[in-house]
Structure formats: structure tokens, C-alpha cells
Amino acid sequence: MNQTKYIFVTGGVTSSLGKGIIAASLAKLLQARGYRTTIQKFDPYINVDPGTLNPYEHGECYVTDDGAETDLDLGHYERFLNVPTSQANNVTTGRVYLSVIEKERRGEFLGKTVQVVPHITNEIKERMQLLGKSGEYDIVITEIGGTVGDIESLPYIESVRQLLWELGDDNGIVIHLTLVPYLAAAGELKTKPTQHSVKTLMESGIKADILVCRTEHEISSDLRQKLALFCNVKKEAVIQSIDASTIYDVPNLMLEEGLDRVALKKLDLPEKNTPDLSQWNEFLHKLKNPKHTVNIGLVGKYVELQDSYKSILEAFIHAGAANETKVNVISIHSEYLDEKTVADKLKGLDGILVAPGFGGRGIEGKIETVRYARENNIPFFGICLGMQMAVIEYSRNVLGYADANSTEMNDSTSYPVISIMEEQKNITDKGGTMRLGAWKCTLKEDTLAHSIYGKTNILERHRHRYEFNGEYLYVLEKAGLKASGVNPDTGLVEIIELENHPFFIGVQYHPEYKSTVANPHPLFVHFVQAAVKNKVCC
Numbered sequence: 001m002n003q004t005k006y007i008f009v010t011g012g013v014t015s016s017l018g019k020g021i022i023a024a025s026l027a028k029l030l031q032a033r034g035y036r037t038t039i040q041k042f043d044p045y046i047n048v049d050p051g052t053l054n055p056y057e058h059g060e061c062y063v064t065d066d067g068a069e070t071d072l073d074l075g076h077y078e079r080f081l082n083v084p085t086s087q088a089n090n091v092t093t094g095r096v097y098l099s100v101i102e103k104e105r106r107g108e109f110l111g112k113t114v115q116v117v118p119h120i121t122n123e124i125k126e127r128m129q130l131l132g133k134s135g136e137y138d139i140v141i142t143e144i145g146g147t148v149g150d151i152e153s154l155p156y157i158e159s160v161r162q163l164l165w166e167l168g169d170d171n172g173i174v175i176h177l178t179l180v181p182y183l184a185a186a187g188e189l190k191t192k193p194t195q196h197s198v199k200t201l202m203e204s205g206i207k208a209d210i211l212v213c214r215t216e217h218e219i220s221s222d223l224r225q226k227l228a229l230f231c232n233v234k235k236e237a238v239i240q241s242i243d244a245s246t247i248y249d250v251p252n253l254m255l256e257e258g259l260d261r262v263a264l265k266k267l268d269l270p271e272k273n274t275p276d277l278s279q280w281n282e283f284l285h286k287l288k289n290p291k292h293t294v295n296i297g298l299v300g301k302y303v304e305l306q307d308s309y310k311s312i313l314e315a316f317i318h319a320g321a322a323n324e325t326k327v328n329v330i331s332i333h334s335e336y337l338d339e340k341t342v343a344d345k346l347k348g349l350d351g352i353l354v355a356p357g358f359g360g361r362g363i364e365g366k367i368e369t370v371r372y373a374r375e376n377n378i379p380f381f382g383i384c385l386g387m388q389m390a391v392i393e394y395s396r397n398v399l400g401y402a403d404a405n406s407t408e409m410n411d412s413t414s415y416p417v418i419s420i421m422e423e424q425k426n427i428t429d430k431g432g433t434m435r436l437g438a439w440k441c442t443l444k445e446d447t448l449a450h451s452i453y454g455k456t457n458i459l460e461r462h463r464h465r466y467e468f469n470g471e472y473l474y475v476l477e478k479a480g481l482k483a484s485g486v487n488p489d490t491g492l493v494e495i496i497e498l499e500n501h502p503f504f505i506g507v508q509y510h511p512e513y514k515s516t517v518a519n520p521h522p523l524f525v526h527f528v529q530a531a532v533k534n535k536v537c538c
Helices: 019-032 073-081 093-105 114-130 151-167 192-203 221-230 247-257 259-265 276-286 306-322 342-346 363-375 383-398 448-453 472-480 523-536
Strands: 005-011 037-043 091-093 141-143 170-180 209-214 238-242 292-300 327-335 350-356 380-383 416-420 437-443 457-464 466-468 483-484 493-498 504-507
Touching: 005 019, 005 151, 019 073, 019 141, 019 259, 037 114, 037 247, 091 093, 091 247, 093 151, 093 342, 093 416, 114 493, 141 151, 151 170, 151 259, 151 306, 170 192, 170 259, 170 472, 192 209, 192 221, 209 221, 221 238, 221 276, 221 363, 221 457, 238 247, 247 276, 259 383, 276 306, 292 306, 292 363, 292 523, 327 342, 327 523, 342 466, 350 363, 350 383, 350 523, 363 380, 363 383, 363 483, 380 383, 380 523, 383 466, 383 472, 383 483, 383 493, 383 504, 437 448, 437 493, 448 493, 448 504, 448 523, 466 472, 466 493, 472 483
Parallel strands: 005 141, 005 170, 037 091, 037 141, 170 209, 209 238, 292 327, 292 350, 350 380, 380 504
Antiparallel strands: 416 466, 437 457, 437 483, 483 493, 493 504
């Protein structure tokens, strides 16, 4: 292919319809046909990135290898495609405006009045084509966040309109995702919301090429004909997206509906071959036909919103399928755990994961959770803050350092076993200033970590400001808490583990970010394996 083709995915009627899953599913099908495909997300909020957002606001913050703090949809892209994303795959209004304002301050606009059109829209178009112009991709799918008609989305919609005109025929198409609601009182599906949504899109100068209709019930042939007629699309371009038992069913559902074939036809591209989804379907078969069931407690501070720990939940799905095991994740709020309630709240669990987070709320509950798992030989997995809580718990209850803590929670502690990095101490800006992205880790031989990974050198993604305090390494190791993974350049401890325990491991990084359908993360795979073994033997 000489020219990169572009697919834009917009949404209407309501938010949370699953644009990211549709984009990822289409990309998976195009990839399986042999096309080099990537996906990018343009978010209309004014934050420069989601890094400073509370998880309750926008779900988890997903981190890429190059250290970009991005939207959680990028996690879906990587899990489906098994291809890393980067800073270029996620753009926000804040980042666009910041860039334009910086250019204005440097005098790059030669005294012109800086306006939304053309300066903001030109910046958006430039970023929309960044990956396409790299020469690495045949097709770039761009998901536009928000809902058509939102004030904040207007510059993006205008940029898409301009770009479609500039690209010319057959080089760019628009997929519009809408809702076709079922009214129980009337006993029928209603198309009017979709008609209005498409009309709103057309008022901005964009004609939808394909309609993807989210629905709880089958859309009849007559209804498809009606949608095609009133929304000005071909009947074959009215695609049904019915509720599925798992998001991983969606690529197969879209294949049955012919979404990839319609898209290729409109882009004037050959179908090449039938998508090879054999590995994907093998994963699905194991996922839907488990031989075992385990209950894993996820102890965290943001459990009310499932999207707060999206990558962890998906990593459990991947690891569960790899072990032919159904993983029931039981969310437990750490704020309501203490020495008196921990045994009752955590009883019956086959494994316990203490989740990442920031701030002092719920910390003591996490520390009590670690103690309970350690003393009762329950498989334990601590991620980032969870690993730090394991270090604090061991320092308090084994070494006898009663007020051991992290300086994040208590900067006057006598035993700061977790402390802020030296280079972080004078930082005042909170956005994008943590230890971010992929960092090296060297694993010590004859350790649990080394046996899990099966190699000595690994690369894992980070997102944190506080670290294991190396001053306490000797005394903790002497007491039995081993540092099995260390950064070779900085000497910072990355992994801790306990011997003579069914499974006790804490990692400073976020392994969940790298778990995909094709490559479930080994730490999650072995943790689930340990939980299965614990259930059987104990």
C-alpha cells in the first residue's frame, strides 16, 4: 500500500456504548487479514492526560512503554492487537491547546490571531496523521471520545470533516456507533435516537459510512432497511452489535456481521484472506469452558468503579483462560478492613491481590490484608502500592518496627522503609513527573520471580513516585523478605518475595499493563495457578 487509510469511529445517543471495543475488534479483524493496523484515541477533556485524574473520574490510567499516561481504551487496543501503543496513540484537548499555545508564545504563527479554525483543527489533523505518516501502518483507526453533539467534541468533528476532504475518496471513512434502545412497554426496538444522532453528525458536514448499532435484541431485516434509508447508508453497512457475554466475543460477532468486509470495500482495499482467529478462538474456548474455579480478593481503594482496575481484571481473564480456570474477582474496600474485621472479610478466598493506588486512605486495611495472607499461607500478589504495603507489614510485624511506614503517608516515621525518590523531592508539578514507562529489571536466580519469568532480564511498566528504601534492604533480607528483582541501572528494588510460602510476591511495577490475549502475563498466570493449588490442597 502506498497511502495509509483512515477510519474514524464516533459515538452518538449516549456514552459508554463501547467505541473502544468496536475499534479494537475491527482492528483485530483487519490485522488478521494481514493489514498493519493501529488505533488512536482523541479525548475531548482539557486535562493534558489522565495522569492527574482520580480513577473515579475516568477509570484507570493506562501507561505505555514510552511513559505516556493514557486513556484506558489503549489497554483494550493492546490486549486485542498484542501491539504496544505510545504517546502518539492518545491525544487530549488539553495537549492540543497546550501545543498551540506554546507555538503562539514562540511566535510560530507570525502574529496571526490564533483561532479554533484553523490553528486548533490543524494541530488535531497533524496528530491524527502522525502514525499514518510513519510508514508503519496500512490502516489507522481513530476513536473520537465523547458523544456527537457535545460542545467539547466539535473541534474534533470539524477536523475529521476537513481531513476526509483532504484525503480524498476511498482514503477515509466514518463509523458511527449508536444505540437502538428496546422499549419494553412498546415491545419494540426504536430507531429514532439513531436517526437524530446521524442527523447531528451530518449537520457538522460528516456523513456516516457505516452504522454500528448497539442493541439488546436482534435487529430485523426490516429495521436494518429503515435505518439504511433514513440514515443514508447501504443496508449492508448497518451493523448489529448485540450484547455479548464477554468483550472478547465482539471480534467474532463483527466478523459475522461483515464489518471488516464493508470497511475494506469502502476504503477500496482487497479482502486478502479470511481472518485467522484460531488462537483467539482457542482462548475463548478455554475462557468459556473452565475446569476449575477460584475466588480472588482484590483489595483496593477504588473498588466501587470496576474501570479503576480494568487492566487487572482483564489480566485475570487472560490468566484464567491460560489455566482453564474461572476467576471470580471479589472486590473488597481496604478502608473497611482492620485487625478485627480482616479475617471475616477475607475468609474463603483462594488468593489475595492488593491493588495499586495513591494516598493514605485505606492503607492500614491493606497492611492488615498482607499480614492475613502471609500468616495464613494464602497466595498473595502485591502490585505497586500493594508491594510497598507488604514491605511495611513485614517491617512492622516481623522486624518489630512498630511505626514503619511510607513517607507518602507519614513523613515523620522512625522507619521510612518506603521513601520518595531523591529526584522526586523537589518536584511540584504532579502531571507526568512520576517514574513512568518501561524500566529494566534483573532477576536473581533461584527465586520465584526467576522461575515465573524463565529469564534474567525483563522490562516492565511503572507509574509511581515512592520506592523501596535501600537502607533497609539488608535487615529485611536477613529477616526473610527477599529482593528478587532489582533495576540494574539504579539499584532500586523491583520485586520482593517470601520463601516457604505458597505464593508471596510483590512488584513495584504494573504487570497488568502488558497482559494480552496472545500473551497472558506470567505473574498473573502463576498467581492463578497458585490459587487453584491452594484451593485443592487447603
